[in-house]
Amino acid sequence: MKQNGHILPWIGSGGLYLIAVAAGALLVEVPDLKTQLADTGAVYILGPARELLSKGLYERADVYFHKGAEYVKEEAFESIYQKWLHEIHPIKHVHAEGAEIEEIMPWLRLATKSNPHNVEAYLVASYWLNGAAGQPETALQVINEAIEKNPDRYELFQEKGRLLLGLHRDDEAASALESALAFVARPEQDDPEQAALDLSFILTIQSFLYEALGQQEQAIRTTEVFLSIHPDQPVFTKRLEALRYGKMDPEHAKERIEELFVKNHECSREEHDHDNDH
Amino acid sequence: MNNILIITQTVWLEMVRRKDIYIILALQAFCTFMLTSISAFGSEAPSSYIMDIGLMLAFLLSIGLAIILGSRQLPAEIRSGTIFSILTKPISRMEFLIGKWLGLWTGMLATNLLFYLIVSGVTLTRNFSFEPTVLIQVFCLHAMLLAIIIAVSLFFTMFFTQGAGGAATAIFVILCYFILPRIPHLLIYEQGWRAGALWGIYHIAPHLELFDMRARVLHNWGALDIGTFLGTMAYGLIITAAFIGFSWALFRRKYFKRGEQL
Numbered sequence: 001m002k003q004n005g006h007i008l009p010w011i012g013s014g015g016l017y018l019i020a021v022a023a024g025a026l027l028v029e030v031p032d033l034k035t036q037l038a039d040t041g042a043v044y045i046l047g048p049a050r051e052l053l054s055k056g057l058y059e060r061a062d063v064y065f066h067k068g069a070e071y072v073k074e075e076a077f078e079s080i081y082q083k084w085l086h087e088i089h090p091i092k093h094v095h096a097e098g099a100e101i102e103e104i105m106p107w108l109r110l111a112t113k114s115n116p117h118n119v120e121a122y123l124v125a126s127y128w129l130n131g132a133a134g135q136p137e138t139a140l141q142v143i144n145e146a147i148e149k150n151p152d153r154y155e156l157f158q159e160k161g162r163l164l165l166g167l168h169r170d171d172e173a174a175s176a177l178e179s180a181l182a183f184v185a186r187p188e189q190d191d192p193e194q195a196a197l198d199l200s201f202i203l204t205i206q207s208f209l210y211e212a213l214g215q216q217e218q219a220i221r222t223t224e225v226f227l228s229i230h231p232d233q234p235v236f237t238k239r240l241e242a243l244r245y246g247k248m249d250p251e252h253a254k255e256r257i258e259e260l261f262v263k264n265h266e267c268s269r270e271e272h273d274h275d276n277d278h
Numbered sequence: 279m280n281n282i283l284i285i286t287q288t289v290w291l292e293m294v295r296r297k298d299i300y301i302i303l304a305l306q307a308f309c310t311f312m313l314t315s316i317s318a319f320g321s322e323a324p325s326s327y328i329m330d331i332g333l334m335l336a337f338l339l340s341i342g343l344a345i346i347l348g349s350r351q352l353p354a355e356i357r358s359g360t361i362f363s364i365l366t367k368p369i370s371r372m373e374f375l376i377g378k379w380l381g382l383w384t385g386m387l388a389t390n391l392l393f394y395l396i397v398s399g400v401t402l403t404r405n406f407s408f409e410p411t412v413l414i415q416v417f418c419l420h421a422m423l424l425a426i427i428i429a430v431s432l433f434f435t436m437f438f439t440q441g442a443g444g445a446a447t448a449i450f451v452i453l454c455y456f457i458l459p460r461i462p463h464l465l466i467y468e469q470g471w472r473a474g475a476l477w478g479i480y481h482i483a484p485h486l487e488l489f490d491m492r493a494r495v496l497h498n499w500g501a502l503d504i505g506t507f508l509g510t511m512a513y514g515l516i517i518t519a520a521f522i523g524f525s526w527a528l529f530r531r532k533y534f535k536r537g538e539q540l
Contacts (some may be wrong), residue, residue: 064326068497076465077477085459086492087506089501105318106327113316125319131395138320 054115059157061124062108064172067094101132112146119153122146126159130166139163154183154195158202162261177206200229205260207236211253219243281369286384286532289351293385298346301341308391309335310400325404326496332397332509337420339352340390341451344382348431349444351378361534371530375432377444379522382428412495415502422514423489427451429494429521436528484517 045255063070069092075082096103105128111121122142123211129139143160150156157180164173180202189195203226227233293299310332314325355361363372394417401408430450436442461480465473488510491502501507 060330064497068499073463074466075462076473077462079462079481081459081480082462084488084506084510085485088488088502088510098290102318103326104397105315106325109316109318110327126473135320142319238374 052113054118057111061104116149154180208253281373282377288380289381325406329401336393339520344427353440419489425518432523
């Protein structure tokens with residue numbers, strides 16, 4: 001009996017340890033397991049914490065993009081302490097350039113690791129990898145990973161289409177944009193206004209892309225869909241007529257796509273005077 | 279002075295004997311090394327993030343350790359009854375208090391030095407270059423912050439138990455570090471006596487955020503000008519001295535009873 005008294009705490013502790021390991025294993029991302037456990041208590045409880053952490057890490061990336069400058073908030077008064085603090089933390093508005101941009105990548109990676117549904121972090125990572133870092137293939141890998149974890153987000157397919165067009169893989173780009181179109185048309189969108197704008201944009205791109213690929217029927221179809229949404233667009237009405245008469249200009253269509261897909265970074269900080277500050 | 283050094287030495291011995299520091303150091307080293315395993319989407323990113331998270335951990339862990347160790351000193355002496363044997367010796371209460379503070383502070387300095395060596399060592403191996411002068415300034419202001427926190431924790435344990443003193447110090451640090459700098463912004467939405475009270479608190483309470491200049495080393499902003507740096511150090515020294523003074527004012531009139539469980 002005395003021996004049992006020595007053993008029981010060990011067995012109990014060992015059991016608790018095994019439960020802890022099992023609980024940890026449940027949180028590891030195994031695709032099938034994740035689907036099965038999507039609505040279990042652990043995921044439900046940890047969800048908001050992961051989202052918050054991911055948001056914090058994403059904001060940290062923004063701080064690095066602004067080379068350490070924090071958000072400037074409106075203040076009711078100015079005292080010696082604020083002036084003192086600004087001596088230590090100068091307020092300036094600068095953006096990271098060139099290789100410095102890569103400093104934001106670890107924060108974006110941590111943001112996506114802590115919450116794989118942080119689509120914005122994936123999109124920003126892809127944008128800078130494809131742009132300033134000059135690594136479009138890596139950007140494509142990032143977007144493919146994001147799609148694997150968020151298979152129903154049209155923004156990711158739209159970005160994939162953009163990357164593939166840049167890599168001159170036009171057929172794959174068309175396929176990615178078809179997926180984007182399928183998901184953007186769904187009624188349950190986080191930002192319906194943006195989704196409506198993106199729907200028009202995707203249709204426009206597709207219309208020109210199919211023209212560039214010489215696929216007349218597809219080009220006509222997408223232009224018709226566009227006009228069903230925006231009937232008062234004389235330019236597209238003329239374009240539809242031209243397409244129906246078989247007037248295809250693939251080179252001009254490619255130029256239009258390049259013009260449409262030029263994307264500039266927009267600084268999210270409203271308090272900065274972007275015309276004079278930079 | 280000799281008496282102060284004797285008390286300081288006993289504090290060091292206690293810090294070495296107990297396992298808190300080793301565990302915290304191991305935690306810091308483990309977390310910092312784990313950060314090196316992050317692959318930032320395959321890009322060759324500079325390791326500023328390692329220094330960022332490493333220094334943040336150094337701040338958090340050192341503040342936590344300073345609160346734990348600082349709030350333990352006096353209540354432990356009272357609980358074990360050693361305070362009676364110490365006070366019967368030719369040591370003044372001021373010497374006892376300063377000895378405790380100095381022991382904790384110098385012990386924390388040594389620990390902090392190891393924190394910084396781990397972080398800067400790991401960061402240097404991952405292609406992030408920084409100005410050593412700026413890191414030294416960060417270290418000095420961090421050390422001054424710890425000096426204040428230790429003095430505050432000693433002050434609170436003059437009338438609170440170990441747990442309550444530690445909690446009170448932690449709340450004080452959170453308020454002065456995170457909430458106080460936000461008061462000018464919060465006052466936009468406040469009026470009347472509440473606005474007046476917040477304005478008063480803002481000007482009276484110690485501004486601990488001034489001792490955190492990590493951003494300067496992380497974003498290569500260069501060293502702080504010597505006037506501001508020395509001014510901030512002097513400000514920290516005055517706050518520390520004030521809290522040691524308040525503690526002494528309470529401690530010199532404190533009556534100890536055998537069996538008291540402070």
